[in-house]
Amino acid sequence: MERFVYLDHAATTPIDKEVLNEMLPYLTLNYGNASSLYSLGKKSKEAVEKARLQIADAINCNSNEIYFTSCGSESDNLALKGIAQANRNRGKHIITSSIEHPAILETCKTLEKDGFSISYVPVKENGIIDIEELKRLIRKDTILISIMMANNEVGTIQPIEEIGRIARLNNIIFHSDCVQAIGNLDIDVRKMNIDALSMSAHKFYAPKGIGALYIKSGIRFNRQQDGGHQEREKRAGTENVASIVGMGKAIEIAEKNRNVYNDKLKKLRNAYVKSVINLFSNVFVNGDMENRLSGNMNISFLGYKGAYLVGELDKRGICASSGSACSAGLPMPSNVLMNISHNVKIAESSLRITFGKENTMQDVEYLIYCLNEILTKK
Ligand code: PLP
Numbered sequence: 001m002e003r004f005v006y007l008d009h010a011a012t013t014p015i016d017k018e019v020l021n022e023m024l025p026y027l028t029l030n031y032g033n034a035s036s037l038y039s040l041g042k043k044s045k046e047a048v049e050k051a052r053l054q055i056a057d058a059i060n061c062n063s064n065e066i067y068f069t070s071c072g073s074e075s076d077n078l079a080l081k082g083i084a085q086a087n088r089n090r091g092k093h094i095i096t097s098s099i100e101h102p103a104i105l106e107t108c109k110t111l112e113k114d115g116f117s118i119s120y121v122p123v124k125e126n127g128i129i130d131i132e133e134l135k136r137l138i139r140k141d142t143i144l145i146s147i148m149m150a151n152n153e154v155g156t157i158q159p160i161e162e163i164g165r166i167a168r169l170n171n172i173i174f175h176s177d178c179v180q181a182i183g184n185l186d187i188d189v190r191k192m193n194i195d196a197l198s199m200s201a202h203k204f205y206a207p208k209g210i211g212a213l214y215i216k217s218g219i220r221f222n223r224q225q226d227g228g229h230q231e232r233e234k235r236a237g238t239e240n241v242a243s244i245v246g247m248g249k250a251i252e253i254a255e256k257n258r259n260v261y262n263d264k265l266k267k268l269r270n271a272y273v274k275s276v277i278n279l280f281s282n283v284f285v286n287g288d289m290e291n292r293l294s295g296n297m298n299i300s301f302l303g304y305k306g307a308y309l310v311g312e313l314d315k316r317g318i319c320a321s322s323g324s325a326c327s328a329g330l331p332m333p334s335n336v337l338m339n340i341s342h343n344v345k346i347a348e349s350s351l352r353i354t355f356g357k358e359n360t361m362q363d364v365e366y367l368i369y370c371l372n373e374i375l376t377k378k
Pocket of ligand 1: 011071177
């Protein structure tokens with residue numbers, strides 16, 4: 001019954017064929033530098049601007065509020081460092097959550113060394129941040145709040161519109177890391193009062209190595225990469241035209257099919273969790289069941305190490321994760337799960353399954369079959 005089943009879409013996704021086809025001409029015939037003034041360069045420039053518009057349309061902003069970067073981590077760095085540095089005359093206090101991705105948490109550590117003070121909002125047992133605590137943490141010198149829209153490990157969705165309202169009311173800039181959310185959730189930066197938003201193409205069936213940052217016009221931020229005049233002087237470097245084209249196409253496909261994909265993912269996820277609860281004892285579902293990404297299911301199999309389960313599944317052709325891909329190689333239990341459960345046994349024994357649009361019910365059956373084999377073997 002050996003098969004290959006990819007169930008780690010929160011780590012990365014395969015490139016959609018339609019996306020690849022859209023990209024190919026820019027890797028072969030249309031190789032012009034988007035800054036060049038002759039026709040070949042202009043073709044590249046047009047393609048970049050079309051993608052910028054596709055991305056802007058997906059989150060309801062203007063295309064001149066989108067800046068291309070190399071990945072989600074760079075977008076997070078540019079947003080936090082750029083905004084903090086340019087607004088330090090207004091205050092030096094930043095609020096974030098305890099379950100952010102390292103791209104935010106490590107950036108905050110660097111900002112601390114640069115004289116900023118950072119407060120971390122805790123999350124409740126369901127993985128949703130404590131809004132009352134967020135309100136309490138706001139100070140006169142708070143200049144920035146950065147809260148992710150959806151968590152990469154447990155998929156929990158934060159009350160972003162409410163946080164946006166609180167930030168606006170207190171005249172604080174609001175950034176959201178939407179790397180896991182974009183393509184999966186309906187995002188409207190105007191309605192949600194989001195001033196800055198990070199995204200990464202490889203999470204929605206486009207290539208790795210391309211990301212984008214939305215920054216609302218009027219918000220001051222310093223560039224972090226010096227050099228040429230690209231991206232309106234905010235991010236130097238020759239544009240990665242083919243990948244930008246892919247990112248634009250991929251977001252368009254994701255937006256068009258969002259409801260259909262989400263319905264499908266929910267069915268797969270629910271079938272999986274139902275079988276696990278029916279078949280196995282000592283299991284614990286991590287994170288809120290309602291407010292979570294459709295494709296995410298994070299379950300702790302108490303008594304087993306997550307890394308062991310991942311290894312055993314891999315032997316059977318299944319790709320899964322025991323935490324985020326970035327920390328999967330580390331010996332420590334997941335920071336996110338520790339912050340949610342405060343229980344090492346739960347944090348150490350978690351298995352993150354993230355379904356994608358090409359998965360089928362047969363994949364779920366195969367996963368359950370393999371888990372049964374692993375968990376019942378002596
Ligand atoms: N933020 C979140 C929530 C993520 O899940 C990730 C990647 O997994 C990143 C940021 C970093 O994105 P990238 O891998 O494109 O640097």
